[in-house]
Amino acid sequence: MHPSRPERPRLLSRPTAATSPLAYATLLLCMGAGSLSMPSMGFAQGVQRAASVVRHDIASGSLDQALNSFAATAGVVLSIDGSLTAGKTSRGLTGNFSVNDGFASLLDGSGLEAVQSVGGGFVLRRSAAKPKSSEAAARDAGVTTLQTVTVTARSESAESTPAPYSGGQLARGGRLGLLGNKDVMDTPFSIANYTSELIQNQQAATLADVLDNDPAVRMSSRGRNTSVGGGDNFFLRGFGLANRDISFNGLYGVLPYGSLSLETVERVEVLKGPSALLTGMAPSGGVGGAINVVPKRATDKPITRFTAGYASDSQWGGHIDVGRRWGEDNQFGVRANGVYRDGHTSTSGQSVALAAGAIGLDYRSDQLRASFDLGYQSDDAKAAAVGYRLAPTLTAIPLPPKAGERFAQNWERRTYKDDYYVAQAEYDVSPVWSLYGAAGARNHHHTNFRTESRILNPAGDTTTSPVNYPESSKSKSYLLGTRVKFGALNAWHELNIAASSMDIEAGYAFAQWQGFASNLYRPVLVENPFQTGAPFAGFMDTRQASQTKLSSVGISDTMAWHDGAVQLTLGLRRQKITVDNYAGTAPVNNWISGYGKSVNSPAVGLVLKPWDHVSIYANYIEGLSAGATAPADAENAGQAFPPVKTKQKELGVKVDFGHVIGTIALFELQQPNAITVPGNAPNRYRYVMDGEQRNRGMEISAFGEVMRGLRVLGGVTYMQAQQVRTQGGINDGKSAIVAPRWISNAGVEWDTPFLPGLTLTARTLLTGSQYVNAQNTLQLPGWARWDVGARYLTRSFGRPLTLRANVLNVANRSYWEGSAGSGGIVLSAPRTFSISATMEF
Structure with a gap:
């Protein structure tokens, strides 16, 4: 057995049955x-x-x-x-x-x-001390040999869900891809694991609503119930993460695009920073972090729950949640969730209809855990626009229009339809050896008939063009791995080996009509170009455009000494990226270009526990994005570069005060960029990977119950994101785009003593100014948002009843929230009221 260490004194303790x-x-x-x-x-x-x-x-x-x-x-x-x-x-x-x-x-x-x-x-x-076993006596005597290993408990299941922490808003741990489930204090990374309790109490409609609690995350665009009406996309530590880079129980390529319905979700797990070793390359190459969702499972306690809800302006809906287990040891389980909402949102003229459902079947025994998930989601947003692009000649960002005003045409419409299937299994060959695997698929269709607007001047004048940009894709994803625990070299080892593959076929159509003059503050309404028969450029039928294959093999070894007081993780992943591009604009989809590269991504993580409640950690880890290809007019035209490595170094401290966990993290991320350099002949250039963006910062966060009935969640991030080695050095030292220096989130929940069952909540989000062009001549001002809420637990007709009310953006402030990349800058969501009643049967 691995050696034990004496119980270490806690620095802080307090009585919990009395408040002083x-x-x-x-x-x-x-x-x-x-x-x-x-x-x-x-x-x-x-x-x-x-x-x-x-x-x-x-x-x-x-x-x-x-x-x-x-x-x-x-x-x-x-x-x-x-x-x-x-x-x-x-x-x-x-x-x-x-x-x-x-x-x-x-x-x-x-x-x-x-x-x-x-x-x-x-x-x-x-508890009264029991007689020591011979193994325990040997440990106390200082025997540290590891020739004989005795294990009494079966290996931890990758399917198991870590328990909620004090306060119930976050969990004690979560899934870390290759490493499986890890306790937050044993993790050499910064993580946050949001529970279904938080999701329900905040009436979170999308992932963006959940991640509004995280001080390391900001949105590049929001989906449902906003002026955008498209998908949720994120920035973590200053780097983008698309909604298609979200994993399902560790498996990429199976979740619905756009805005995921959270009624089917048990946990939302967030890793801050790159994750190439842990999860492999994300489908879109996001490197700022990793987001994983855990599906709901049947519990030993039967669940029959119905929620009726309303959101402003006039959106009504209902959600049914049913879970049962049966068998001699409750080994069989089924959890079914269905939701439907429809009506007008807080944005004038916009309506959204959501229909989603999921069934999760599972089996569990001492050795085998298996599950099958089947899901469907349809999101239909009418009068939903996108962000505003910026003209190259723009000299200043205009003031934002009023949030909630009408910006889209009557005929604009975006729909997302996805169905997905996931099968997973884990088998304990022995108490120290487990095998696991997963397979999943998704069919995705997205209709996208909207306008694109480009801001021309500070007065808010725009040029606006109708576009039709539908897309579809099919993906398949597989995962196979093994986990072995053993003692050697005076350490306790956990060896993980996993292989994964994903295949995505994507196609699109694109048609664009002639633009017309409009204005941010006085939008011009035009007729549906389909109905007027106006000429367009492009094509209407969806054609295959690309096929992307991602495959990898990862291996890691986590070694522990002194009963976990010292933990060292070493790992390496071999990733292969293959991309084939087809003539998407041609009637016949001929292959036109391809790309295939492999790369190794190492990682190391260290955890030191000088006391039981303190963890000091450090890591070096990389993120991967597909490599660039030199353009046709470059001297090195067609040269394919290796996958881009974003390298992170991080040092942090976590302290568990018993009811509150606090984290302080220092980090640096470096990402190479492509630039052009003079060629071998006059007026010629070469395309090379020689630029760099460097993000340095500090994160401080805390969550838990500071005293009985008072819970906190939030933190602050300070970050300096700079451009290094830019084109000709012209922007060296300037700030990177869409990377505010300060962001902060602070939320509080208070169980009122004057009315048992009543809880009041408040949350504030603060974001500093941010640049939206490399020259740092265009800047979005900083902004603040306040949210409030209340919930009341009571009984009705002899059944538990929970009433909830939340108001987002209480002051209805209008501000430019951030940048949506190619979509331009994005306006804040308007004030939105949500109320619901949940009855337990």
Whole structure:
């Protein structure tokens, strides 16, 4: 066995049954006085309560929360020393239990026990010591040889979901691709794992709504219920991440494009920084981070839940969520979710219809976990425009128009339709050896009949062109891997090997009509060009345009010493990228160009735990994007460059205070850029990868429950993103585009003492100014947004009922939120009200 280390003292602990040392002491004094004055009565009543059986429905979460909920329902007094429960979680409790049986179930595996006092109450203490095994005695004697390995628990399932942390908004850990599920304190990266509880309570409609909580993320565009009405796209640590780069349980290429419906999602897991070793190259080559969604699974407790909702201006809908398990050990499970919403949004003239559904089947046993997910999503947005592009001659960004005003034509329409299928399995060959695999597919269709506008001057004059740009794609994705745990060289090893492949065939059509003059503040309405028969350039039928194949093999070894106090991860991934381009504008799709390159991506991560509640970590990891090809008029025309490596160095500290986890991270990312240099002849040039963007910054974040009934979530990022070695050095030292120096998010939830069941929430988002051109002559001003909300837990007709209300952008502020890349700059979403009622059956 790997050597153990003595329990390390916690730097901070606090009593959780009382809010201060004085109150805690007073509680103990009262209990003692009561036991002296009425010893026989108190003890008799305590025994009577301990023997009574009561129904309990306690959700998973922090251990102290579960214990206090149990004590309140059972009608007993429980004294808790916060240092005993700090950082511990509970799986919850459902069913009829006596007091003693309930405490035993909740505390199983925690090393704690609840002991009844003379006064009839209960006191939490460490479990009585058991006789040591020969292995434990050997460890205590200092024996560190690893020739004999004894494992009593089966290997951790990659399908298992880490428990929520104190407060329930984030989880203790999440999936890290090749490395499987990792606790946040054992992870040499900055991660955030948002729970379904947060998604439901904030009534998050899209991934963008969830990531509004993250201080390392900003949106390059928002989808549903905004003036854009397209897909959610993100910036993490100053680099873009497209919505098609989101993975499903670690598998790329299967989730719907555009704006994912979150009614089918259990977790949203975010890794800050590149992830080539962990996940392989993302389909679109996003390198700022990785986002993974975890589907819902049936729980041991039956679920029948219906939610009716409304969002301004007049959008109504409903969501049904049903989950059941059956079999002798509840080994079979099914979870079904369906949602439909339709109506006008807060943007004038716009309406959106959403229909989505998913069924998740799963099987679990001691050795085998298997699942199959089937999903469909249809998103239909009418009068949905895109961002505004900028003319090369523009000298200043005009003031934003009023959020919520009408900007799109009546006939503009964007629809996304996706169906997807994913099968996954994991098998424990032995307690230390697991095999796993996954296969998935997606069919995607996107109709895109809209306008494109280019801002010409600070007065807001634009030239606007109708365009028809439908696209479709088919993708297949596969994953096969193994995980082995063993002892060697005085360390405990976890060896991971995985191979993945993805094949995407994409096609599109493109037609563009003659532009017309308009204005940001006084949009000009024109007739549908299809109805008028106006001439256009392009073609209407969708044709194959490209085929992309991504395949890779990754290997990692995580070594642990001193019972995990020192953890070192070493890894390497071999990635192959193949791209074939076809004549998409021609009636016959002839092959016109191709690209095939392979590259190795190493990574190293280190975690040091000088105390149980402190982790110091460092990493070097790379991100991958498809390499560029020299244009036809360059001297090196057609030269294909290797995949672009974005290199990250990071150093950070994480502290678990028992109910709050805080992280401070310092990072640097370097990404090569293509530039042109003089050629071998006059007026000729060569296309080379010799430029660079360098993003340096610091992130500070925290989440958890700072005191009973008060939860916090947020942080701040300071970043300096600079251009290095630019074309002819003209922009050297200038800021990179769409990379604000300061961004901050802060959210708070308060369970009101004056009305049990009522929770009030507030959140603010702050973003500094950002440049939108390399010359740094065009700048978007900084902005701030406030959101508020409330929810109330009660009962109706004998059933649990949760009422929720949220208001986004309370002040209805108008601002340029950011840049959508080729889509130009994007306007803020207007003030939006959302209310819902969820009934449990």
